[in-house]
Amino acid sequence: MTGRDPQARRAATLAALIVAQGLCAMFFVGDVIADIGVDVAESRFHLPLEAFVATVMIFGVIYFMIELRRLLSRMAEMDTGLRAARGDMAGVIERFFDDWELTPAERDVALMVLKGIDNETIAAVRGTAPGTVRAQCTRIYGKAGVDGRAQLLSVFMEELLAED
Amino acid sequence: MGTIRTSDRGRAGARDIAVWDPLVRMVHWGLALSVLVNGALTDEDGIVHEWVGYAALGLLAIRLLWGIVGPRPARFASFPPSPGAAVRHLGGIAGGDRTVHLSHNPLGALMVYNIWLTVAALCATGIMMGSLRFFGVDWVEEAHEAAFSWLMISVVLHVGGVLFDSRRSGVPLARAMLTGRKSVPADRPVV
Structure with a gap:
């Protein structure tokens, strides 16, 4: 090591x-x-x-x-x-999820989406149908006011890069 | 040092904590190697035996200096020799206490000082045997032999202690001396 x-x-x-x-x-x-x-x-x-x-x-x-x-x-x-930065980032993500009023299942899916896991794998991990995951994603994007995966990610990227 | 990171590839729920810096590890394995070489391989009266002995003394000197200037887990202050603490530690083990010590645990600390003292005694008597004044003096030779026997007993106890404490605390200690990181199960209190 x-x-x-x-x-x-x-x-x-x-x-x-x-x-x-x-x-x-x-x-x-x-x-x-x-x-x-x-x-x-x-x-x-x-x-x-x-x-x-x-x-x-x-x-x-x-x-x-x-x-x-x-x-x-x-x-x-x-x-x-x-580690502190990682901890802060986790906190930021939590806050956004709270703001968007995601359900526990949606939070789970959203977190996996942020980590770049594809829908089939998310479905397999959560033991649901891929269609369910797609529907959950659509609701997440709707609540977050974004068009899709890339834009969802950019919400957090912007938070990371923001200067203030 | 002493920083924590959740292990990505290690066991689930284990924290990887950096404890042993590279110098501590090199000195540890270097000393182990020199004991092995001089105890089992070299000719006792040969020049190689003397050189390896000096190397062991050098490693010991480096470690003692590092115990003063080194980072926290390597410093003497992190593992003071305390028989009282060792006895309490034994009581804790008997009572099922599974606290993980980041530096040496109190029993291990005693073993560390014991091995250092024994190696120092071996080197001192060894150098005396090679000197003009003490050449062929019986008690010096006997002390050298006795120190070696005691070192062998200590090594057995040391390895036994490491195996026992690895099982008891759930921290693979030998691996920590190789990688420098103690992988502590999440539910264990840490001192």
Whole structure:
């Protein structure tokens, strides 16, 4: 599921980088530990250099971690925003249906029409004859004051795109 | 993190909640892999065994840092080690409580800290065994063996706990550690 969207991929890449760099840092730290107490001529510069590299890499890891946390919280916010928009849209649809005084059966059919389900399928889902669904649709369009499916949809599209 | 979306393809009436970020998952499976490799595959006295040990220590260090800077479910504050809470949790299980915990449940939290401490002890004694000062010292070697035995017991308990809690809570926990999302049945209270 990590490949679901670009942001999730970015998060996974960042996490992989953190793991890789963390392990590299660990390698240097391990080498520093192994070198302590070993008296080699070159270790006078070797040890401080390794310690420096390890420190730089650890700071890099922390920096990446902060970036990853930011990215994750942005993703969470977007998710919440989308859900809120979806929730609002459901509310808007309900309000229109109330205004048009649709019966419960008509609301059911209207919602399926909005979702783009064809009449035969709606009939099958509701266990009624296709003719019944067609009649219900006609009543829905009449109550809504539109000509058909496309116009019914446009009522809600307009609501979505309206600027005020 | 911690966001909810109704699952489109999952089970009907289940909420998918993002809990484990990619870093938590990579560290988890990386650590599991390094335990498996070092416990079963590598030569105990070999250099590969040492490298894998250092890798495990590195993963642990990453996770500990992430427990401070990471998002909420990954943070230590979301699963404090509390024996009292664990006992209450056990009582709740006995009483048929089916609350779902978004981070680790109190028992699982204890297991997490236990495994981290055990891995840390393994790494520490392992490094000591390779050092000049402690090379061939008996108690260090014995401590390394003991820590490994304890780790194996812990892993069995951990897997058992995951299987048990997946059945009890109805949340497939192993899958959550793979996908990052806990799929919580709609009728379960969430903490």
